[in-house]
Structures are given as C-alpha cells and as structure tokens.
Amino acid sequence: MRSTDGLRFGSAGVLPDAPKRSSAGGVAYVGELGLGAMEIEWVRSRMRIVSDRTAKAICRAAKEHDVSLSVHGVYYINFNSPRAEVIEQSRDWVRVQARSAWVAGATDLIFHAAFMHDDDEDTVYERVRRHLSELAQELQADDISVTLRPETTGKPTAFGTLDQVLCLADEIDGVEPCIDFAHIHARNNGGWNTYERFRQILDRTREVLGVAAIGNLHLHFSGIDYTEAGEQNHLLLDDSDMHWEELLQALVDVGAAGTLICECPMHGQEEELKRLQTRYSALKKEQNA
Numbered sequence: 001m002r003s004t005d006g007l008r009f010g011s012a013g014v015l016p017d018a019p020k021r022s023s024a025g026g027v028a029y030v031g032e033l034g035l036g037a038m039e040i041e042w043v044r045s046r047m048r049i050v051s052d053r054t055a056k057a058i059c060r061a062a063k064e065h066d067v068s069l070s071v072h073g074v075y076y077i078n079f080n081s082p083r084a085e086v087i088e089q090s091r092d093w094v095r096v097q098a099r100s101a102w103v104a105g106a107t108d109l110i111f112h113a114a115f116m117h118d119d120d121e122d123t124v125y126e127r128v129r130r131h132l133s134e135l136a137q138e139l140q141a142d143d144i145s146v147t148l149r150p151e152t153t154g155k156p157t158a159f160g161t162l163d164q165v166l167c168l169a170d171e172i173d174g175v176e177p178c179i180d181f182a183h184i185h186a187r188n189n190g191g192w193n194t195y196e197r198f199r200q201i202l203d204r205t206r207e208v209l210g211v212a213a214i215g216n217l218h219l220h221f222s223g224i225d226y227t228e229a230g231e232q233n234h235l236l237l238d239d240s241d242m243h244w245e246e247l248l249q250a251l252v253d254v255g256a257a258g259t260l261i262c263e264c265p266m267h268g269q270e271e272e273l274k275r276l277q278t279r280y281s282a283l284k285k286e287q288n289a
Ligand SMILES: [Zn+2]
Pocket: 151, 180, 183, 220, 221, 263
C-alpha cells in the first residue's frame, strides 16, 4: 500500500479524538481524517502479545481505509546488553512483534537497536549487525515480509547514528533505516536543522542505499527538546526550534516517498499532522506547476 507518489503522513498511535480507542479504531479515524498512515505503538511490555483476532481487526481497518501501517516495537530491545538473557529477549521481541505486525498488515517494524554501554562503536555495530541479519533471515524463512527498521536515536548513549543505520540497511537484506530528523537534531546538540542539512541526510541515504530507498522511506518527525546529553522530550513544532518547512521542502525536492510519522505530543498531534500534510501538498503543487 506504499504511496508511489510522495509521502503518506501518519500518527504515532491512536489519536485522542478517535471515537474508538482500539488500534483498529485509531486506524479508521486516521483514514477518515484523510491521512495515509499510522504507526502502532507496541512499545511497552503489556503489548508484547497481541491476539491474532486483534491483529486481523487492525488489518481489515487498514485495508478498508487505505492506511499504511508500521509498528513501533518495545523500548526494551538492546542487542548490546551485557546480559545474555536481555539479548535473547530482544531477539524474541523482534520475532513476536514482526509476526503480529505481519498479521496486522503492517509492513515495517521500527525499534531502537541498542545502547552503547561504553563499548566502542565497531563492537556494538558488529553485535547489532549479527543479530539483525540472523533475525531478518529467520523472518524471510517464515515468509513474514516485515522490514526491520532500526531508528536513528536521540542520544549518544544509544546506538543509531545515521551512518550506522544506513550501513546496516546496506549490509542486510530485509533491513532499512528509520530516519528520525528530530533525533538527529537532538543528538547533535541542535545541529542538522537547515534545508542544506536535511538534503545532506537524504542525499547520504541515496548514496548508500540507492535511489529506491528514497522511494521507500520511513521517517519520524516532531519538535524536540534537548541538552548536550541529547533528546529530552518531544514537543509541538511551535514550541521547538525545528525548521519543519525546510524539511518538507527538502523532501519534496528529492522526490521522497514512503511514510512520515509525526511524533509530536499526542494532544496536538492531529493538528500538527494536518499542518504538515497541507504544507507538503502545497509544496508538491508548486513543484508540479
Ligand atoms: Zn522516532
């Protein structure tokens, strides 16, 4: 259900005004608003096990309303934990959640892959690479076609620079990046927030992964609060310094397609999505004029 002409905008979870509070209800509401995507937030452990019945209801709603689905996996994944049981558990999370995502009709599983724990970059990269490559192979063998998307993270203590996630995607079949522009901005202490910098991120993605990746992007975006230690909180756009219009212009100019999930605070997310989508459509029109 990927858009072939540009980006679909979507919510991170069930929007507060959705009359039905289930994920399926959230999907239907997003569709009624004229948005094209939703990320299901299976981020806490109580969401670990989703019944097939629930997943199938989500899938039906997505088909009926033409909404592209992704899943944000649990926050507890850490492929660089010093504890073997945490690594085993992380592998299980990915297996279980990828399967549920697939039954729900989601195409992508997004997650934060690891913490650095004072280990050097190459060691952590190699650990994450090994686990993701084994998991991607397992999923393929089980005919579960869900793309694994490690995310660019908001703090230097977390694994996930742009180059790290691009390299993983380049090396492993079944892995693609999730690029979070707010996180990149926060982990670089307020940098990477101009049209040129956004273009650089997208050009680098094309350089490493080829032009097809620009047509199949998965993006996160929000305002963000940060210190020298990186990300603190996600914010509404007007409460932040994020140059969101410059980002949209860069996305239009490179011909980006795929999904952009708005991770602004829930109480204002619907308004932010409308604003982003409206501005994006106007920029697309200008481009085609
Ligand atoms: Zn994100």
